[in-house]
Amino acid sequence: MGYPYSHPSEVSIISKHFGDPDARTLDGWMKNGGYDGLKKALSMSPEEVIEIVKNSGLRGRGGAGFPTGLKWSFMPKDSGKPHYLLCNADESEPGTFKDRELIRWTPHQLIEGCIIGAYAIGAEQVYIYCRGEFFEANQVLGKAVEDAYEAGILGENIFGSGSTIELTVHAGAGAYICGEETGLMNSLEGKRGEPRIKPPFPAAAGVFGLPTTINNVETLSVIPHIVREGSDWYRQWGTEKSPGTKLFCVSGHVERPGNYELPLGFPLRKLIEDVCGGIKDKKNLKAVIPGGSSVPILSKEQVESCLLSYEGVQEAGSMLGCASVIVMDENTDIVHQVTRMASFYAHESCGQCTPCREGTAWVTNILKKMEAGQGKEEDLETLIELTDQMTGTTICVLSDSVAAPVQSSIEHFRGEYQKLLNNGGGYD
Amino acid sequence: MTEHNSTPKDDQYVNLVVDDVSISVEKGTTILEAAKQAGTEVPHYCYHAGLSSPAQCRLCLVEVEGAPKLMPSCTTVVTEGQVVRTDSDVATKMRQGVLEFYLVNHPLDCPICDQSGECDLQDFVFSEGRKHGRSRAAKRVLGRDDFGGDVLFYGDRCVMCTRCVRFMEEVEEKPLLSVVERGNRSVIDTFFDQGLGDAEWAGNIVDICPVGALVSKDFLYKARAWDLEHTPSICPNCSMGCNIDIHTRDNVVQRFKPRENKDVNGHWMCDYGRSRYEWLNEGKRIEEPLSTTSDGGLQTSLNWEEALIGLGEKLKSSGGRLKVIASPLSSNEDVGATVRLIQALGGGEIVFRSATTSKEVPLPGFKGLKRTKYLAPNIEGLKVLGAKYVGDEKGSGGLQAISQHTEIVLVMGDRLEDQTEKFGSEAELLIYLGSHFSEALQEADFIFPINTFAETSGTFTNCDRRVQKFSGSLEGPCEARPAWSVLNDLISIITGSESSQNVADAFNQLSGTSEVFAGTSYSDLMPQGFKLKHDPQMTRD
């Protein structure tokens, strides 16, 4: 159920034990059917496991929404090289806080998902790259991993199956860009976490140059349930193109912010008004960011009919991303928030590609000047052109992510920018 | 470009169209390299043929029909039937946009920047950039950093292509440079004050830096790139035979730069070789042929004809054995001529001296490239033609026997710096062919001015027995001539045979002089030189 609040609309699959300290322990997890999914997976062939995941239609929950079963099937079949499974627990997207909850309340769920995933893709090594700031989550996860080793669930001959799966928890050191899959691989290898070009794709040459699959925490947390209950079971929720449930992280100006597990396709308006208790202090809604700071901002009108699935949000004019819903009320200073987001990207840019390195800082600078009343009329055009120049021209999409809030806010809230320009005196 | 006119779909080749030009290239070629063959230079920074390709400068993006995004041409491999456009609206607009970002923090240093005139940023912006930048923010200021050795770093000008970092890591295998900080705070630096320490190949990062961020201290403010003449030559400072360009202005050598040769030195040369060129600018040359008068002492000037005839007559009537001290800077043609002169006079020997070091200095990332122990360019050439190495590791000594020789001594190029004015006092004839005077020439009978290797053409043989051509465009004293030409004239006077007066003929005569050169021809020399046959009886030192 949701944390810290729950709601009857929820479908609690992976969030079932949020708030229950007992579920962290191995016994507590096994009491609740834990590791049954793993036992079932071990009784099947790896190909069969991949089939189940494929048929369930599960899409990557880290933001890209790429079909997980399909991704697993990209791993080479007879390469003779060691395979790696990486779990991306470097949750740094502003507005997102689901992975932290998943790790600190149900670490064994994640471990189970990792082992099943590793078994399915033929990997003997699993790394969970956990964000460095997550000290508590890291500690909880570390203890859970130790318990799993002690109980023979990790290591050699897991559950007597003959398979060996080693897992290591690797703590990051504070870089948003390490949440990008190739950036994560470079960081794991002890380098600067700068993204790599694709091709070569991770399934061909990933971490240490070997075939690698990388999945988000939430994706791997669902796996044990899908394997245990079957792919049809998972499809009973959600839509045709976006099956299953998703953890929605709602933050901002709502009465009850927090994580809620809901079927995909849930109406955004209902999420805000019903599940989260409406806007705080009964204010009016101004704008919503449906999927973390890297997706376009939705205006009030667009929110009305928006359904929270991958295709639904796209129709409404934005992207579902990692489903971090940030709600802004009528008193929000949009320009200020967009500036803060732009400065976040400027701070976190790795600096490899010139459009991003110079562009993020430049865009932030223009926005700050506008906020201070020193903007010029042509600045709005410049912002749009610069963000266009930054889209599609870089190795990773951090630079494209700046375009989303800037362009969508200028489109929907031009008046606020205009007011600042009118009040200011320009600068030279 | 490989000429290929058999069936279009051959397994080894791929056909594609770049900017309406159809080409056929080897499988595995990148679009950027393929485009060169179609006559299109795609602008780029981070790509370099001798380094890895991170595709991070984002300048080489091209439009490929059917691809959803612009593709980086430095890493995208060609596929059959690809249609590539580098000049479409989308591609040119993208480049203009990316160039604008490059100029946001780049200082307008052109008037004081050494790279001006050979700067990729200047060239690209001039042809495709916006007329005016739109940034009104203050530019980042980093100042100048001394990286040690010959390298200065102007951080403001850096375009973060990371070629220098990758060179030090992948080619010299001494990762002394790294990118420090992140985002727009990033800057290239060494480990605090450690600098480039004992790196022996760091000068190459100045070459590969596309802008004026890394510059040579030696060359700082010396000359403008557009004033320089480039002459293809061979580095004279060790036996590796790295291909170089000699850059001169107003007949003064300004610097050496490496020239690409994928079989010898790739794109690189070492700092030791790079830094030793000043001696080519030394004045105080021997200006004209000189000889001592019969009562000794005064030296009179002769013209060449008088001098050569005078010497030739003396040699004909002498009947003595000829001992030659050659210089390892002598070309193959020079040494070949001394061999024939010895034959013409009925016997003799050739020795040479050279400075050496105790260790080779390899460049780990380019197989076979090293600074050799012998610090001169034609050691192998001399050995192959029968000369013997004498003296110590400083290039001194070893001349006891010759200094007591009573017959004919010919010194060619060796400056005899360690010998006294009594040198050659026992000799019947002491002949000196050299570019500069020496203290040890008091007993010389004939002194002839010759050209340095930078003033003429010829060949050197490197440590791997590769014969390579050098050319020179410096002008020496007007009476100076190549040594082989002087010797060929002497031989012609002694034997009556024809004297070849162009370097091609002089080279081709080597095939008659030495078995190892049999079957070779001057026209085979370009572009990569060629290797001589291996003679198992020659011992290699």
Next chain:
Amino acid sequence: MSSPKKNPGWAGNTGEYELTEADVRGTAFVGKRPLEGGHPSASATYPYMLAAKDPEAPLFEGPYLERFEKILTRYPKKRAALLPTLSLAQEIRGYVSPETMDEVASLLELSSAYVRGVTTFYTMYNKQPVGKYLIQVCTNISCNLCGAEDVLKAFLKETGTALGEISLDGNFSVIEAECLAGCGFPTCVQINSKYFENVESQDVGELLRTLVAELSIDSVKEKGDE
């Protein structure tokens, strides 16, 4: 409509709840984690921002050396152990100085310039010494919408420092942080290894007093607690 719950998180006590750490985290997870790293698979997860720091401590001795060696076994190449090793060095010394970079470089057979490049890339490695408590206030969008900037101002005022500086008594450094993934509980503040959630400006004074009180309880020798 009930007001938002205050999530005690790991701090245990931010006012509304009188929960002990055991109540929140379960008894199995309370208390010290072994200095020598426990099972090698989890050796990199020990909390490493302690109030007590020793910039002169050797790298590595005793249980720390054991932990370092365990970490090395988890990666096929020494270079991959760089981040955990730097974190371990920072745990002991409090920040990563040039000397530390040099020592870590020789331990892992890397060049010092390379280690400097990696260290300066990541935000969590302190390149300068910091106060005993490093206070990181998230001011990114979700917390910003709910008053994070006021919380930041309150911290600066109450500690009497400027952003990024160490307070006169050496106890506190205050910096802005990017999203800490506590967006449901604005404003999220990380102090050393602990998350403090639902922090409002009026809570700041009390929070700081609690921290100072803890300093005098924990002696320098008690490495392993916060």
